[in-house]
Ligand SMILES: Nc1ncnc2c1ncn2[C@@H]1O[C@H](COP(=O)(O)OP(=O)(O)O)[C@@H](O)[C@H]1O
């Protein structure tokens with residue numbers, strides 16, 4: 001088995017619209033070791049979401065190679081990609097994307113229906129996931145009866161219910177206030193630490209990125225910087241970095 005959850009080499013993606021073609025990613029290579037918590041930063045339009053879509057097998061690169069958990073993604077057809085995606089990859093988005101008429105528990109259990117898991121086991125797994133994200137007692141609430149942070153916890157629980165190898169989060173704190181954002185990053189750190197989950201987070205906020213172990217920067221469709229955040233300088237759940245920490249490891253604004 002490969003020690004990488006993701007290994008991409010020289011991948012490119014061009015959008016052919018009405019006008020000029022847009023080269024959203026240009027020969028990007030990246031290895032993500034199993035169990036890493038990574039931030040992908042970059043200004044608007046730099047290719048972050050395109051990268052997420054490709055890493056998440058929602059779309060295929062035009063060229064290059066992509067190995068996910070030892071499997072050659074370029075060789076798979078649409079159905080095979082969808083199956084792999086549903087089982088091996090969890091997704092979290094800025095806008096939570098919960099079903100408004102479904103309870104927290106029903107939202108979390110949804111991917112298990114697609115996976116063919118039977119009723120009682122489904123519910124047990126859903127309850128376990130809600131406990132994992134600190135929402136016990138809120139199982140039967142509707143999304144509108146929950147705060148933004150709680151809704152994002154439901155979305156995180158839903159993303160993990162199939163026990164994926166990788167969690168992909170595109171601006172997961174983009175709709176949350178600062179305090180709630182730090183709490184959500186604390187939860188992701190905890191899941192990373194305790195479940196050994198590999199996590200890639202797209203963000204343009206330095207305060208969010210500094211919770212990760214590594215920061216990759218995109219600009220104009222290319223990786224321009226790739227750095228490891230020194231362990232002792234990482235932001236911890238609820239622990240704000242000191243000015244000295246920030247000086248030792250400044251995380252620059254992406255925009
Ligand atoms: N479906 C699409 N069709 C055409 N152009 C697109 C499409 N999606 C993204 N782009 C373009 O590709 C570039 C990268 O976009 P994106 O990956 O969304 O960047 P980011 O998430 O960093 O803002 C931008 O110039 C954007 O306008």
Ligand SMILES: [Mg+2]
Nearest residue numbers: 045048049050
């Ligand atoms: Mg984007």
